[in-house]
Every structure is written in C-alpha cells, then in structure tokens.
Amino acid sequence: MRRSIWLAALALAAVLLFTPASATAQTLIYAQSGLPVTLDSASAQDGNSLRVAYQITEPLVGFEPGTANLAPALAERWAANADSTVWTFYLRRGVRFHDGTPFNAEAVKFNFERWDDPQHPYRGEGKGYAGFEYVFGGFKDENVLGEIEVVDEHTVRFHLTDSVGFFPAMVAAIYLQIDSPTAVMKDPDRYGTPEYGPVGTGPFTFERWIIGDRVILRRNDDYWGQKAKVDGIVFRGIPEPTSRLAELRAGAVHIAVELSPEDYPVLQREANLEPVLQKGLNIGYVAFHQAHEPLDDLRVRQAIAMAIDKQAIVDAFYAGLGSAADQFVPPAMWGRSEGVTDPSYDPAQARRLLAEAGYPNGFETEFWYMPVSRPYFPAPQPIAEAIASYLADVGIRVRLQTEDWGTYLSDYLRGKFPMYMLGWSPDYPDPDNYLFTFFGPRAPQSLGWDAPQVRSLLMQARTAPLPEERAALYAQVQEAVREDLAMIPFAHNNPLHATLRGVEGWVPSPLGSSENLNYVSVPR
Structure with a gap:
C-alpha cells in the first residue's frame, strides 16, 4: 500500500512540475520501454x-x-x-x-x-x-x-x-x-x-527532457488540426515490462505499452485496467554478421537455424499472442512466397552440418540481445537465454552480451555483433519496407552479406508498374534470402498494452510508433 501511495505521489508531482496551477490541467503519462535516443x-x-x-x-x-x-x-x-x-x-x-x-x-x-x-x-x-x-x-x-x-x-x-x-x-x-x-x-x-x-x-511542443527520467511535452494551442485533449504528455522510460505494469496498477501512468504477453489474462480480470492488443505487422529476427567466422559458412548458419525450436520459444514467451515467423514479410502482408519452407527443428542434423563445416565439437561466439523490450521481442533476455540453451545442445557456446540501446543500434550497423537479435515495425505498409530495409544497400554493412542479385530484384520491384509483378519479385527475394539464410525470421507478435480505465481515444498503430496522441483523453 505504501508503495502504491508513493508511486501515485510521484505521478502527481510530475503533473504539478509540468502544468500550471489549474484545476482543469490534465497530463497524459505514457510509459514505454525507454527514453528517446534522439x-x-x-x-x-x-x-x-x-x-x-x-x-x-x-x-x-x-x-x-x-x-x-x-x-x-x-x-x-x-x-x-x-x-x-x-x-x-x-x-x-x-x-x-x-x-x-x-x-x-x-x-x-x-x-x-x-x-x-x-x-x-x-x-x-x-x-x-x-x-x-x-x-x-x-x-x-x-x-x-x-x-x-x-x-x-x-x-x-x-x-x-x-x-x-x-x-x-x-x-x-x-x-x-x-x-x-x-x-x-x-x-x-x-x-x-x-x-x-x-x-x-x-499537436504538442517540446518542453523538457530530463535525462534518465522523462520527456515532457505541452499542448500546441495553435495546432492546425485536432487540438490535443490533454494539456501535455509525460513520456517515461521504464525498461522492464513488469515495472511498467506495476506503475500502471499504482495509477502512476495512464498508458503502459509492450507488456509481457503472459499478463493478458491477468489484465482481463483487473477492474481498473483495460488491456489493448495491437495488430502486429512486426517481425523479430536473429541476424548474423558474416565477417565473423564461422558464420560466413552456410552450413553453420543452417545448423544454427535447425538447433533452435522457435515454436517452443514462441509458446513459452508470447503466451498465445505471437507466432513463429517463416518469412520476413508477415502473413497479413502481400509479397510472400509459397515456395519458402522454414528450417525444421532438427538438432541431430544441426550437429551433422557443424561436423561437415569442420566444427564437430561446436564453437564459441557472442550473441547480443536487446536491452529493451520491443513489440517483436517482449522479453529479450529470457528469449536470448532460451536460444543460447538450444545452441548449447549442439555444441555452440554463446556468450550473451548487451549494451545501451542507442549504442546497440549503432554497433550492429558497424558489424560489431557476430549474432544479434533485432526486429522491425514497418514505416509504411509495403513489402519494400521490410525487404529493401533488410537486404538492400545496407546488407553488406549490417549483415556482412553482399548479394547483388537480391539488390537487383529489390530495385526492379520498386519500379515495376503492376502489383502482381512486384509480388512475384518479392517472392524471389524471399526465396533467395532463405536459400542463403542471411538471417533467421523468428516471430511476429500482437503486442500487449494496457491503460487505466477511463483513458479514451487511444488506438495503437499497427505500424508501431505512428501514434496520434492528440486524440487521447485521461480521467479527471
């Protein structure tokens, strides 16, 4: 009880710090997995x-x-x-x-x-x-x-x-x-x-960014469109999903995003909270950088894919809200290939492939996991630990590593990580935004993988006049990527969020972060 009172007092203090002395002042407090990088x-x-x-x-x-x-x-x-x-x-x-x-x-x-x-x-x-x-x-x-x-x-x-x-x-x-x-x-x-x-x-203006704590925005009363229904927003960065949920329960925040899927039935029973499921167009993946041996060997990459039981991990950590991915374009999007089959879970074949590649006793490498939960990986560290356990069963010994989120996003592009977890929520609803992003001009930098034929297909798809022509080209891209196993598509997810009862007008975007928070109102 004392903790709940303390958290509520903190929320009230944030509102008082931000808003003028007014009986009608309303501030939306939004809990996400981290503060901005920029x-x-x-x-x-x-x-x-x-x-x-x-x-x-x-x-x-x-x-x-x-x-x-x-x-x-x-x-x-x-x-x-x-x-x-x-x-x-x-x-x-x-x-x-x-x-x-x-x-x-x-x-x-x-x-x-x-x-x-x-x-x-x-x-x-x-x-x-x-x-x-x-x-x-x-x-x-x-x-x-x-x-x-x-x-x-x-x-x-x-x-x-x-x-x-x-x-x-x-x-x-x-x-x-x-x-x-x-x-x-x-x-x-x-x-x-x-x-x-x-x-x-x-609809909001920048007010203040308190490093390590919060970002504060104020309503723009001169906005050309729908004026915000709240006086301002406080964005808080709370890395752990359990902590975000605890703050929501205490009434210290109005919206908490990217919660643990296993909390869905709990949220459905709580009278003061409203669970919100987001339509997922995201993709989480496990990537290799082929400048790091022995990941440049296709047999090794195939062995890694066969060593991991993706479905078991999705069952364990997505609580029925996610699905194992077999391609890099989600099932709800066009541009997929009927000819792509996912590598089956087969640890015995994984060991045979490692032996063929010259690693009968396996090898050691680093596996980097994200320091924050994201829609496609709701629990990055436990998921990484499960992947590491499966790899250990076939002799691949990985050292789990992570670092600050902003640094992580820079370092994967520099080729620092031999293996790493990452994912994508689309910027616009088109297969191009997945496939061109992953396997276009950035692939040599982010994956150490240079495939001119794939880049050529992607460029042709961008300029093809008819949707059916584009769809056929994207299917070829998916098949080429699967054949060379440039990355492992891991999971799609319908992210779980929640609000305090009485919060109205909040509809999360299926594209991820393109949210219009000027339509949101909070209870007085």
Whole structure:
C-alpha cells in the first residue's frame, strides 16, 4: 500500500512540475520501454524516439489513426505524372512551426536535402540518417530522388530518377518528419537533444527532457488540426515490462505499452485496467554478421537455424499472442512466397552440418540481445537465454552480451555483433519496407552479406508498374534470402498494452510508433 501511495505521489508531482496551477490541467503519462535516443526523427532508429518525435513534428503524409491507410498530414493531397516519376504535393496553408516561422515548400525542400546530402551544411555532426537511407536506399546521387522543386509557396515537386508508384507511402515513413529550418540552422549538431529539443508543427511542443527520467511535452494551442485533449504528455522510460505494469496498477501512468504477453489474462480480470492488443505487422529476427567466422559458412548458419525450436520459444514467451515467423514479410502482408519452407527443428542434423563445416565439437561466439523490450521481442533476455540453451545442445557456446540501446543500434550497423537479435515495425505498409530495409544497400554493412542479385530484384520491384509483378519479385527475394539464410525470421507478435480505465481515444498503430496522441483523453 505504501508503495502504491508513493508511486501515485510521484505521478502527481510530475503533473504539478509540468502544468500550471489549474484545476482543469490534465497530463497524459505514457510509459514505454525507454527514453528517446534522439528527437531529430530522421536520425532516430528506435520506436521510443520516434513515438515522442511524432507528437512534435509531422510528415507530409500520415495514416488514419489505428490503421495503415494513408491520409493527408502536412500535405493535403498529391498527384503523379503518367509514369510515376514526378510527384507533386500540395501543402496545407496557414501552418506555422512552433517557433512561429512558416511551413512551406522551401521548408520541405530544406529537410529532404538535409537528409539526402552528406555534405549539407546543416546536416549535423555525427548524424547518420539511417531511416532515410532505409527508405530511399542511399543518399544523394545513389537513390531514386532527383531534383526537389519549389513550384510555389504551397507546392513542392519531387523529380525521381525512376518510376515509383508507392512514393507517397515512402514519404509517410515515420523518420521523414518536417523540422523547422530556422531551428535546425541555429544548432544542427545539438538539434533533437535534451539541450535543444525539436521544433515542428505537431499537436504538442517540446518542453523538457530530463535525462534518465522523462520527456515532457505541452499542448500546441495553435495546432492546425485536432487540438490535443490533454494539456501535455509525460513520456517515461521504464525498461522492464513488469515495472511498467506495476506503475500502471499504482495509477502512476495512464498508458503502459509492450507488456509481457503472459499478463493478458491477468489484465482481463483487473477492474481498473483495460488491456489493448495491437495488430502486429512486426517481425523479430536473429541476424548474423558474416565477417565473423564461422558464420560466413552456410552450413553453420543452417545448423544454427535447425538447433533452435522457435515454436517452443514462441509458446513459452508470447503466451498465445505471437507466432513463429517463416518469412520476413508477415502473413497479413502481400509479397510472400509459397515456395519458402522454414528450417525444421532438427538438432541431430544441426550437429551433422557443424561436423561437415569442420566444427564437430561446436564453437564459441557472442550473441547480443536487446536491452529493451520491443513489440517483436517482449522479453529479450529470457528469449536470448532460451536460444543460447538450444545452441548449447549442439555444441555452440554463446556468450550473451548487451549494451545501451542507442549504442546497440549503432554497433550492429558497424558489424560489431557476430549474432544479434533485432526486429522491425514497418514505416509504411509495403513489402519494400521490410525487404529493401533488410537486404538492400545496407546488407553488406549490417549483415556482412553482399548479394547483388537480391539488390537487383529489390530495385526492379520498386519500379515495376503492376502489383502482381512486384509480388512475384518479392517472392524471389524471399526465396533467395532463405536459400542463403542471411538471417533467421523468428516471430511476429500482437503486442500487449494496457491503460487505466477511463483513458479514451487511444488506438495503437499497427505500424508501431505512428501514434496520434492528440486524440487521447485521461480521467479527471
């Protein structure tokens, strides 16, 4: 009882710290698995950063709340030429950034060129813009973007180097949020940090980021769209799902996301809580970096895949809310292959493959697991321990390792990890966002795997005019990836969240972090 009172007092203190003295002040307190790494959205790679940024800055194209259907955001409408090589976006009028400067076509051009050009004067020291690279497949002169033309104050035109029929979906990617050029130019290195938060057009403004504790946002009363129903939001980073649930039970937070699946029946019985299941389009995977021997040997990778009983692990840790994955595009998405079969659990065959590869007694390596729970891996450390146990049964001795989340996201791209866990919640509802992201131009860096034929198929799929042509090409990609076992698709999940009873208007996005929290109200 004393703990509950203490936690509730902390929540009240957070509200009093944030809001003015007002009997009607309402603050939404949102518990996620970690605090942001950065609030410069294009340089973010994790959902905890992007969810917060999405409340402050906005893309040209958004999604209908709770769906993967495209909807107008900062662009009211868009149109293409006959072969989809030129896309024109018609921008909202009268929109201003939080610093009072106008949102216009010049601002759009500034942002896209900043992300696209490694030599841009306002890019910011050390900012890599991996999300932009994921979406477009490279930077200036290496991707599909050509000229960005300012037609007039409220019209911007993208000239592409090839046909892309789903370009508006690409532009809707959560990384591509439009920042105030004036704010960026003041200090591009520190923009989006705790010392210098982001400046956008969204329903909330950046107020304060207390390192290691919380991020505080305030309602934007001049917002062009649906005004927020709360005075502000406090985002708290609470790494353990059990701790997030405890805070929710104590009334210290209103929303707790990415809870342990086994808590679902418990939540259904608790009168003061509402369980919320999110439609899952995610994928968790186990990846190899083939610069680390003996993971460059296909037989070794096959042995690892056969040594792990994925279904048993999903049964143990996903409590009926997840499913074992056999491809990198989830079952609800088109672009899968009927010809792909998942490696069966077969430890005896795994040992034979290791012996053929010259490792009859197995080998040692490192296996890195994520330090935070994510939708696709609700319990990373226990899942990693289970995988390690299965590998040990065939003689593969792994040293389990982890590190700070921000560092983890940088180090996997540097090839530091021989084996590692990671996953993906899509940025836009298209197979391209999975397969091009995983196996496109970044694959040599993130996987130590260079497959020009796969990249060629992916580029053909981007520019193919008909959906059925694209689907056939993506099926070929899935088959090539399975044959070479570049990564192991592990699990899909329907993430479990919960709210206090009385919280209304919150519908989690099937795309992960693209949430519209201005529609949420909390009980008084």
